[in-house]
Amino acid sequence: MRAATTHRVILGIGGGIAAYKICEVASSLAKIGVDVVPVMTAGAQEFVTPLSLATLCRHPAYTDRDFWAATHSRPLHIDLGESADLLVIAPLTANTLGKLAHGLADNLLTNTVLASTCPVLLVPAMNTDMWQQHSVQRNWQQLLADPRYHAIAPGAGRLACDRVGQGRLAEPQEILAVIDSLLLTRGQRDLAGKHLLISAGSTQEYLDPVRFIGNPSTGKMGVALAQAAAHRGAAVTLVHGPMAVEHRQALTGVQQIAVTTAAEMQQALVAQLPQADWIIMAAAVADVRPRDRAPQKLPKAALPDQLPLAPVPDIAAHLASLKKDHQRLIGFAAQTGEIESPARQKLQRKGLDAIVANPIDRANSGFGSDSNQAILLGRSGQRHEVPACAKRHLAHQIYDFVNALGDR
Structure with missing residues (x-):
């Protein structure tokens, strides 16, 4: 038995x-x-x-x-x-x-x-x-x-x-x-007829051809989101930063657009926005970039003691200003320490419909891990906590949560 x-x-x-x-x-x-x-x-x-x-x-x-x-x-x-x-x-x-x-x-x-x-x-x-x-x-x-x-x-x-x-x-x-x-x-195709636009991975902001500002994001969460959406019947477009070949090969039937910088990611997402029903911002986008980019590798002696920085576009806020009433925009907040309050603030400040707050300072969670955990927050006060699980399992729970928000 x-x-x-x-x-x-x-x-x-x-x-x-x-x-x-x-x-x-x-x-x-x-x-x-x-x-x-x-x-x-x-x-x-x-x-x-x-x-x-x-x-x-x-x-x-x-x-x-x-x-x-x-x-x-x-x-x-x-x-x-x-x-x-x-x-x-x-x-x-x-x-x-x-x-x-x-x-x-x-x-x-x-x-x-x-x-x-x-x-x-x-x-x-x-x-x-x-x-x-x-x-x-x-x-x-x-x-x-x-x-x-x-x-x-x-x-x-x-x-x-x-x-x-x-x-x-x-x-x-x-x-x-x-x-x-x-x-x-159980075989449900509740996303059939929907087009999901998903961002994944890190962006890289270059100082010169070999040095950049970035972060440890591998894109695994975005890949899991793309797989789960496709398995539930959605058409999926994934805009991703630099990502391992095995992750890209795992996305049969998913349209992939590779980018490097935050500006390139924003351009690609804005171009794809009109056909999207849901936009899932799982990418870990750099917050700043070197103000100047050298066309050739800088000698070590020429590296500045203080690196002048410039802000990069706030992609999620920009997409929120462009999206139509029928579209849903879901963000991610990778946090250390107490994760819920900063995520709620980001949810409201950027005009998101929902946000996924996930810790990056706990074992088997966050960047590079095969598992994750999160608190899912909706704009109207909805809340659902997801304990540690495989990233694809989290992706399905995110879709269940967004579905439960109802149509706009």
Whole structure:
């Protein structure tokens, strides 16, 4: 008997060489306490053994042999379907895709899908020519029109057949990120039809080509916000400062605009503002810049003893002066010590609709951390405290909070 707080994920594995990647997904989920139940098609067993999946999942791997065996008190597909919080099919083959699109069920996996009501995550992988077939694309689009189905489209690259093109299975970390969001939101797409404009990372204000004023922000919170919004159905534009390649690669389907300075960030955000419904200012923008910028590296002896500084634009306040009545502007306040009072002042002073006050002087919070904690404040006095959690979990709670503010 699983604990009431444990999520159960039915992990359906189709027949394809990409099945080996699912071993990492299965192991990662099991390690964080998710109840992972592998269900393998006959084709999948040609690439990965049931014993391998059972060992990684800490749970028996079910096959069609179990489906047809009279060893269960209730039909196996009914038990699996009714107990699932999420069903993931990866790799999704053209064969299984066609069956699902037409409501067909001739094996344990497809019968379990029809016997369940939970969200289903589809992660296809196949040869480029197979993926581009009209019939395959028709089936794909038909399933995507059903709100129950969520998907990670195949990526492009070198395939097992040596073809270079679209058809690669999504990487395990991307699959895990979407699974995480779907378990948190139960598959809701409450941001569908909205366009979110998000800023992330630090800005850098240069003294010369190699020296700058900046801060330790890595952009992880902004990446989490962009992922969570996309997983909830939003169109997302992320304007970000210098950021690690792995963070940028984690943003499939998100429009990215790279900038360096505060002035460049303001220009990009103002340009994107008209199409945005919500603007989330998660970037740690520099407060000042060197008054003068040298075109060449200054010799050490030429560095000034006192550095003349000039203010940078207050981007959040400027956006507040430009936004329309239907738009919501949410700021961030990275603070040390007592965080709530300064955040409330910033909320009012800058004309924000809500603000996220988060400490940067506590363990496992703030810049560079994978986790965060915050106090969420609304303009009309709303308040919600979020204890330490993964940054993507905080992002979802921020969206829940903003949704609860109601329409303007």
